Amino acid sequence: MNALHLPDEDRRLSPYTGYTREHWEAAADGLLAAAWKWATPGQALLDLPGPPSRSGVRSDGLEGYARTFLAAAFRVAGARGADPHHWLERYARGLEAGTRTPGREDTESWPVIRDHTVFGQPMVESASVALGLRLTRPWLWDRLDADTQDRTEQWLRGALRSTPAPNNWYLFPFTVASFLEEAGRGDAQTAAARTRALDLLESWYVGDGWYTDGDGRAFDHYNGWALHLYPLLHAHLAKDTELSAHLGPRLREHLESLSLLFGSDGAPVHFGRSLTYRFAAGAAVALGAVTGHTPLGPGTSRRLLSGSLRYFLERGATGEDGLLSLGWHGPHPATLQPYSGPGSPYWASKTFAALLAPADHPLWTATEEPAPSEGPDRALAVPAPGFLVQSTGADGIVRLHNHGSHKLRPSDGEDPAADDPLYGRLAYSTSTGPTAVHNVPDNHFAVVVNGVASVRRRPHPLGAGGGGDWGWAASWHGPVFPSGPVAHPGLRVESVTVVRGREELRVHRVLGAPPGAAVRETGWATGPERSPDSTLHPLLGWSAQDTARAPQGTAMTRWAQVPRLTGQVRGTALFAALVRLGDPQPDTRAPRADAEGEGTVRVRWADGAETTVSFGPCAVEHRA
Numbered sequence: 001m002n003a004l005h006l007p008d009e010d011r012r013l014s015p016y017t018g019y020t021r022e023h024w025e026a027a028a029d030g031l032l033a034a035a036w037k038w039a040t041p042g043q044a045l046l047d048l049p050g051p052p053s054r055s056g057v058r059s060d061g062l063e064g065y066a067r068t069f070l071a072a073a074f075r076v077a078g079a080r081g082a083d084p085h086h087w088l089e090r091y092a093r094g095l096e097a098g099t100r101t102p103g104r105e106d107t108e109s110w111p112v113i114r115d116h117t118v119f120g121q122p123m124v125e126s127a128s129v130a131l132g133l134r135l136t137r138p139w140l141w142d143r144l145d146a147d148t149q150d151r152t153e154q155w156l157r158g159a160l161r162s163t164p165a166p167n168n169w170y171l172f173p174f175t176v177a178s179f180l181e182e183a184g185r186g187d188a189q190t191a192a193a194r195t196r197a198l199d200l201l202e203s204w205y206v207g208d209g210w211y212t213d214g215d216g217r218a219f220d221h222y223n224g225w226a227l228h229l230y231p232l233l234h235a236h237l238a239k240d241t242e243l244s245a246h247l248g249p250r251l252r253e254h255l256e257s258l259s260l261l262f263g264s265d266g267a268p269v270h271f272g273r274s275l276t277y278r279f280a281a282g283a284a285v286a287l288g289a290v291t292g293h294t295p296l297g298p299g300t301s302r303r304l305l306s307g308s309l310r311y312f313l314e315r316g317a318t319g320e321d322g323l324l325s326l327g328w329h330g331p332h333p334a335t336l337q338p339y340s341g342p343g344s345p346y347w348a349s350k351t352f353a354a355l356l357a358p359a360d361h362p363l364w365t366a367t368e369e370p371a372p373s374e375g376p377d378r379a380l381a382v383p384a385p386g387f388l389v390q391s392t393g394a395d396g397i398v399r400l401h402n403h404g405s406h407k408l409r410p411s412d413g414e415d416p417a418a419d420d421p422l423y424g425r426l427a428y429s430t431s432t433g434p435t436a437v438h439n440v441p442d443n444h445f446a447v448v449v450n451g452v453a454s455v456r457r458r459p460h461p462l463g464a465g466g467g468g469d470w471g472w473a474a475s476w477h478g479p480v481f482p483s484g485p486v487a488h489p490g491l492r493v494e495s496v497t498v499v500r501g502r503e504e505l506r507v508h509r510v511l512g513a514p515p516g517a518a519v520r521e522t523g524w525a526t527g528p529e530r531s532p533d534s535t536l537h538p539l540l541g542w543s544a545q546d547t548a549r550a551p552q553g554t555a556m557t558r559w560a561q562v563p564r565l566t567g568q569v570r571g572t573a574l575f576a577a578l579v580r581l582g583d584p585q586p587d588t589r590a591p592r593a594d595a596e597g598e599g600t601v602r603v604r605w606a607d608g609a610e611t612t613v614s615f616g617p618c619a620v621e622h623r624a
Contacts, residue, residue: 002313003322004030014368017266019306021355021364027309028075028352029085034322035068035346036515043090044098044108049382050326053341057119058111060341065094066125066132067346073132078355081139083334088140091132095144099151113158116165121339126159127172127230130179130456134237135356141183153185160193166215166409168222170197171230174330178234201231207384209254216412219385219405220272220423224258225350226283233353236291239498248293255288256295257382258387258474259304260372263430264396266307267558270555271400271428273407273420275335276326281309286354289363298362301371307371317345328555334421334436335555346349373398379499386461390499395582397532399429399504401497403475404461407558414487416480419455426456426495426506427524429581431532433554435525435562440548442525445495445508447479447569448518449488454479456523462494462618470500472613472620475560489513496613498620500605504579505539505591507601507613521565524581525550528556533584536563540601541575543567572598 006026009018017333038048046064055062066514083089083434098110113122128608133152135142141149157180159173174197177190193262204211204227211227228251237245261269261281268281282305288294289301296304314332320332324345327332357363372378373391391397406423408414421434425443428434435442446453456477464473474496480486490512498505510519523536538545542565563579575594587608603611612621 002291002421003034003318003320004313006030014302016368016370017306017310018302019035019310020087021359023306024309024352024355025075025079026321027313028071028355030317030322031324031346031349031351032068032075033083034318034415035064038064039090039094039387040107040214042108043094044096044110045094048323048342053344054338055119055341058345059119059121059125062098062110062122062125063341063344064343065098067343067349069132070128071346071349071352073135074349074352074355076139077135078358080358087349088136091217092140092144095129095152096148099148099155102155110155111157112281112511113162114469115163116169120162120165123159123162123164123170123172127158130156130176131233134179134182137183153180157189160189165214166219169259170200170224171226173197174232174258175234178238182210182238189373199230201227208382209250209252209256209258210382210385214409216402216406216409217408221274221277221281222272223270223336225277225280226426227346228254228284229287229350229353230292232287232291244291244293248291251284251288251291252295253280254284256458257380257387257389258284259296259380260380260391261398261400262304262308262371262372262373263398265430265517266311266373268308268431269398270328271402271426271431272420272422273337274340274344274347274556275301275328275422276345278312278328278345280350281347282308283335283350283353286351289361290353290356297369298366300371302363302366302587303371304383304436305351306368309351312586314343318502326372327452332555334552334597335433355412370373377469377501379466379469381464381466381471381473383461383464386464386466386473386475388471388497388499390504390523391470392582393500394502395532397429397431397582399426399427399499399581401473401499401504403459403464403473403495403497406458408458414457414478414480416452416455416457416482416486419457419482421438424456426469426497427504429524432524432526432534432558432581433556435560436552439550439552440522440562440564441562442522442550444520444522445493445506446508446520447491447493447513448520449481449514449516451485452481452483454481454519465620466622470498470622472496472498474618474620494618496618496620497509498613498622500609502580502582502585505603505611506577506579509572509599510569510575511572513571515570517569519567519569519575521575522548523563523579525560525562526559527553529557532582532604533580534563536565537578537590538565539576539578539603541567541573542577549619574598574601576601591621
């Protein structure tokens with residue numbers, strides 16, 4: 001279902017998606033037209049229908065204004081000021097009305113920007129307002145009267161005076177400061193905001209093109225739509241060649257792995273928070289194409305971008321009213337966070353940064369080329385974040401095996417009640433979603449003590465490697481329990497994932513298991529219709545298998561089932577299983593796994609290949 005009115009497909013220029021630049025402009029215009037039906041009389045707030053976020057309806061109305069402004073700004077700036085639908089006139093009127101009396105409880109006034117601990121969401125939106133103004137400066141800001149400019153500056157400066165959340169939020173005052181300086185309103189306060197953000201960005205860079213979102217190991221889609229986007233786009237707009245030369249190679253390296261995280265159907269991997277931003281997952285691809293810091297050809301970049309945009313538009317991301325819903329395909333509460341409000345999905349506007357490439361840019365004139373997931377089977381180890389990416393060309397499914405990302409800060413305890421399915425699972429994919437809290441967890445290894453199953457909050461990476469058609473990644477974690485003792489002395493789980501083709505070998509070593517403990521392993525959660533096949537084969541240590549049901553389903557299916565293995569454990573023990581996701585292949589024979597002592601598992605594959613997994617220290621050897 002696609003409620004937007006798009007041009008006819010062009011399968012000559014775009015053989016994979018049919019989308020051209022005209023489709024992108026029409027999509028932006030359609031999303032804006034639907035959202036603007038809900039504007040206040042003075043056009044300062046877009047009060048979109050839906051349940052409010054924890055920040056309240058006024059902040060949500062600002063969010064609707066600011067995030068759609070991004071789409072309008074990319075649209076108009078990319079057209080060199082051409083604005084056939086007069087979007088900027090509306091945003092100019094809204095700016096004048098919203099900044100007249102900030103904080104007043106009337107129909108139009110914007111909320112005041114405060115610390116992140118005090119309903120701080122307006123700070124997030126200040127960055128969208130500032131970036132929109134910067135992109136459209138000749139056609140909007142420069143035409144405002146002096147009083148409105150001064151009031152807007154004072155409202156924006158609230159972001160410079162207030163304390164951001166300890167993560168990508170520091171790039172919001174950075175973006176505000178960058179605009180004010182370009183507009184000739186910079187000072188020591190703006191300089192300090194930019195310096196602080198760039199210093200933190202340096203401390204968060206871990207390598208392989210990946211940043212952690214704040215102190216800790218939070219790796220997710222925020223890398224592309226925030227941590228790379230804001231500083232490098234600033235450098236590009238400011239023509240800061242020194243900063244571009246520093247940050248650009250990081251984006252190029254990031255795109256080496258990110259570009260493989262889109263399936264052949266255009267879906268990005270369903271992993272991490274804020275997934276209701278949907279096709280914003282392509283923002284880094286767009287940024288690379290616009291700035292030139294990309295390893296991808298222009299035809300491949302457009303195929304990824306248009307594939308992602310089309311994937312969501314065709315699967316109900318917009319309802320019949322043309323509004324982006326809170327969810328994934330359509331509405332999906334389990335995908336959301338408490339900060340999600342009706343305007344939140346419009347951070348998807350960031351992917352329209354692609355429109356900054358003019359019509360004659362190779363991004364739009366080159367013929368589409370295959371996505372990386374549409375080639376041969378690949379295994380890509382990304383050691384810095386602890387990722388292993390696995391793609392299979394026959395079905396176009398991409399799987400992300402997570403051995404290093406979580407949301408916990410270094411000072412945070414591992415609260416088992418705060419288990420997050422969007423981070424805690426062993427693996428995620430482009431064709432499945434994690435099961436919801438209170439349903440059986442998918443892709444999970446649990447120790448069960450006194451009937452209570454453990455959760456995985458903080459994986460510690462042990463390494464990653466391989467290359468070409470096989471790869472591996474490993475981690476350890478201390479299991480924590482939602483009832484009874486939170487942890488058990490000496491209990492530890494070490495996990496290794498080895499992939500080759502469509503097959504996943506999962507090997508675990510449990511240490512310090514108390515008497516009477518059991519273990520469980522689950523595979524991929526799939527639905528009864530139009531879902532890939534999900535299988536889980538016991539290889540070592542398991543005593544029983546069955547299928548568990550997840551009635552709440554996933555973002556991909558309203559009802560799901562999960563293959564499951566169970567066994568007993570005491571002290572130190574080894575477990576191995578073969579996991580498959582994709583089209584059924586009944587003739588595929590399972591490998592044989594043998595334990596060699598308490599620290600090594602040797603796997604002999606049906607084609608004669610051999611894989612040896614060793615613990616203490618962790619190492620993986622593979623011989624074809």
